[in-house]
Amino acid sequence: MDFNIITRVESHAVDLSKLGLPAIKEESDKEVQEQLEDVDDVERQTLSGERVSGIRASEQKKFKFDGTSKSRKLMKSSKKVQFDKKSTQKHEQVPYERHYEDLWGAITRNIGKGFMLGYGGKVSVNVLFQLLNFIRGRKVNLDRRVVLQTARDYGVFFGLLLGINNGIMYQTRERWGKYGDKSKLNRYRGYLAGFLAGISLLWVPKESRKPIIIFAHVRALELQYRMAARRGYVPCFEDADTLLMSLASASMIHSWLFSPSSLDPSYVKFLSIQVPVPLPIVDALARMQAGLPIDIVALNKIRAEMKVPLLTIDPLGYDKLPPGEIVHPGQTFLRFFTVSFLSGVKKALPVYLPVFTLPVLLFYPLSLVKAPVKTLSRTLSGVLRSTVFLALYCATGVSTITLLRQFGVTYTNLGRFAHISPAIAGFMSGLATLIEKKSRRIELALYVLGKAIEGRTLQLSRAGMLPNFEGADILVFMGSLSVIMHAYVRHANMLRPSYHSVLCRFFDADNRHVFIKSNDPAEKGEHNTGTDKS
Numbered sequence: 001m002d003f004n005i006i007t008r009v010e011s012h013a014v015d016l017s018k019l020g021l022p023a024i025k026e027e028s029d030k031e032v033q034e035q036l037e038d039v040d041d042v043e044r045q046t047l048s049g050e051r052v053s054g055i056r057a058s059e060q061k062k063f064k065f066d067g068t069s070k071s072r073k074l075m076k077s078s079k080k081v082q083f084d085k086k087s088t089q090k091h092e093q094v095p096y097e098r099h100y101e102d103l104w105g106a107i108t109r110n111i112g113k114g115f116m117l118g119y120g121g122k123v124s125v126n127v128l129f130q131l132l133n134f135i136r137g138r139k140v141n142l143d144r145r146v147v148l149q150t151a152r153d154y155g156v157f158f159g160l161l162l163g164i165n166n167g168i169m170y171q172t173r174e175r176w177g178k179y180g181d182k183s184k185l186n187r188y189r190g191y192l193a194g195f196l197a198g199i200s201l202l203w204v205p206k207e208s209r210k211p212i213i214i215f216a217h218v219r220a221l222e223l224q225y226r227m228a229a230r231r232g233y234v235p236c237f238e239d240a241d242t243l244l245m246s247l248a249s250a251s252m253i254h255s256w257l258f259s260p261s262s263l264d265p266s267y268v269k270f271l272s273i274q275v276p277v278p279l280p281i282v283d284a285l286a287r288m289q290a291g292l293p294i295d296i297v298a299l300n301k302i303r304a305e306m307k308v309p310l311l312t313i314d315p316l317g318y319d320k321l322p323p324g325e326i327v328h329p330g331q332t333f334l335r336f337f338t339v340s341f342l343s344g345v346k347k348a349l350p351v352y353l354p355v356f357t358l359p360v361l362l363f364y365p366l367s368l369v370k371a372p373v374k375t376l377s378r379t380l381s382g383v384l385r386s387t388v389f390l391a392l393y394c395a396t397g398v399s400t401i402t403l404l405r406q407f408g409v410t411y412t413n414l415g416r417f418a419h420i421s422p423a424i425a426g427f428m429s430g431l432a433t434l435i436e437k438k439s440r441r442i443e444l445a446l447y448v449l450g451k452a453i454e455g456r457t458l459q460l461s462r463a464g465m466l467p468n469f470e471g472a473d474i475l476v477f478m479g480s481l482s483v484i485m486h487a488y489v490r491h492a493n494m495l496r497p498s499y500h501s502v503l504c505r506f507f508d509a510d511n512r513h514v515f516i517k518s519n520d521p522a523e524k525g526e527h528n529t530g531t532d533k534s
Contacts, residue, residue: 106170106508111163114506118158122151128358135354153203160200165485166508168193187490190509194485198478210264213477214450219499220480222446223487226494239434245445246430248452253397253426255455257286258419262458267451274347274394276340277327278302284326285401288318289418291411294326303329323406327398333406337399344391352386385436392432400425442496 126147134140172189201209229236252263260268272279280298287294293315300310308329318326328336356379360367367375404421411418430448433441460466487494489509 103167103171107163107167110166111159114159114162115155117155117506119151119155121158122149122154123147126151131358132354150205150208153205153208156203157200160203161197162506164200165193165197168196169489169508188486190486190489191482195478195482197485198474198481201474201477209473209477210454213473213480214454216477216480216484218446218450218453220483221449222442223483223491223494227487227491230494241438241441241445242431242433245433245441245448246427248445248449249393249397249430250423250426251452251456252448253429254419254422255452255459257282257422258290259455259459262455262462263451264454271394274344274351274390275398276343276395277398281327282398284318285398286422288326288405289401289411289421291415291418294318299326306330319410319412324402327402333399333403336402337395340395340398341391344394345387348387348390349383351390352383356382356386382437389432389435392435393429396432397425397429400428 126149127142130140130142130146169189172185172192201212204212225234228234255262256268256271272282275282280295280302284294284299296311296313296315303310306329313321324331324333324336331339360375360379364375401421404424408414409418409421414420430445433444436444457466461468485507488500488503488507492500492509495503
């Protein structure tokens with residue numbers, strides 16, 4: 001279920017925001033400046049501790065901002081403070097409004113905030129999954145131990161993540177930030193902060209680390225590719241997300257057929273439910289492509305239910321049968337594909353209906369009152385698109401392997417090269433993502449890519465081709481988080497708006513601390529987040 005929720009919340013929220021609903025966004029410099037002009041006076045200090053030259057010391061002592069209406073009235077009745085534009089010339093430093101008084105304050109406040117967010121977020125997710133079970137008619141368990149399961153661990157994890165990252169960003173801002181882009185240490189502060197903050201994953205239970213690592217790793221790969229494409233190192237073209245989905249599906253479906261134990265058990269179960277043919281037929285299909293004997297007894301049970309003649313062949317004599325006799329007996333290929341697609345629609349509809357309706361009911365209930373027709377049409381359109389996508393994805397995968405067998409792609413003819421048929425089937429299945437909206441395709445591709453990497457990594461590790469040592473997962477997460485934080489600090493335009501908005505809520509960058517920026521590019525330091533310098 002995490003697959004269905006994670007890959008759709010982002011784009012569904014974007015759809016609802018088009019209805020005029022409030023969206024999460026970072027305040028612009030203009031809005032911040034207007035807020036500053038509306039208050040009486042703020043104690044501003046520069047990196048070196050000097051006061052802003054446009055404010056007299058007497059005026060700073062006279063006014064003290066406490067956010068009350070009384071202070072605003074006092075501001076109106078007195079001489080309004082004007083900032084001298086000349087104070088932002090080269091010889092003067094950029095004034096800062098700091099979020100924290102010192103390093104200890106930055107660390108402790110972020111740890112406390114992160115713990116509450118991590119603890120509350122995990123409890124909310126646990127309750128949400130129980131709600132989904134209730135909607136689908138499954139057993140619901142609201143026991144205290146189930147609701148609070150691993151909530152404390154995730155609270156400590158997220159608290160340390162924010163505390164370490166934001167503490168390092170705060171401390172290095174004054175030490176290295178004054179050198180601007182001339183200092184490599186200043187350029188790569190985001191790398192350092194993200195890398196060291198990744199140690200916080202040690203507080204997450206081992207069995208729960210893999211989804212977090214894969215989520216961060218594939219998005220770090222995406223950012224690396226985007227930055228390389230901007231410099232012209234790799235090609236960038238339309239529908240690259242669909243190509244990525246096809247390539248990832250080729251690897252994932254190959255692993256699912258020949259090595260299902262290398263994939264996440266919950267994901268294998270999800271695919272086993274959505275596949276349009278019974279599991280004994282899927283197992284027989286994998287064995288036929290590998291040249292192994294098939295289970296005649298299990299297949300005959302299925303054929304008895306389908307009311308077709310039973311098999312009386314040798315377990316290795318399947319290539320002597322007519323094409324398609326094992327997978328779709330008594331049906332033509334076109335009829336089998338149509339029946340598989342319709343069966344997939346019936347299975348996929350209960351999956352996506354709550355995924356699209358719950359966010360509306362929980363987070364955007366007013367949209368049903370303000371614009372009921374538009375909200376319902378967008379929700380139903382999303383359900384229909386995703387249902388058709390998943391049904392076509394599964395039907396294409398099984399049907400392609402059967403079609404390739406009719407064209408001679410069998411173990412008898414090609415030997416071990418017959419293993420290529422599931423990869424081709426996965427590639428063709430990935431093209432079904434063209435049905436989805438453009439904004440959702442990359443999330444689908446990244447999710448399947450994560451599953452493909454997970455399967456291949458475990459297979460290579462079992463074969464002794466990859467080093468397997470304690471703490472390797474932590475190092476991968478630390479490296480992935482360092483790339484993400486570097487992009488957030490230095491190349492914010494490489495991040496998708498939804499991810500950038502979330503990061504701005506929790507992680508510090510210089511543009512969260514500077515309220516007045518210099519017009520001199522040399523003094524802006526890291527505010528030029530879209531610079532081509534690394």
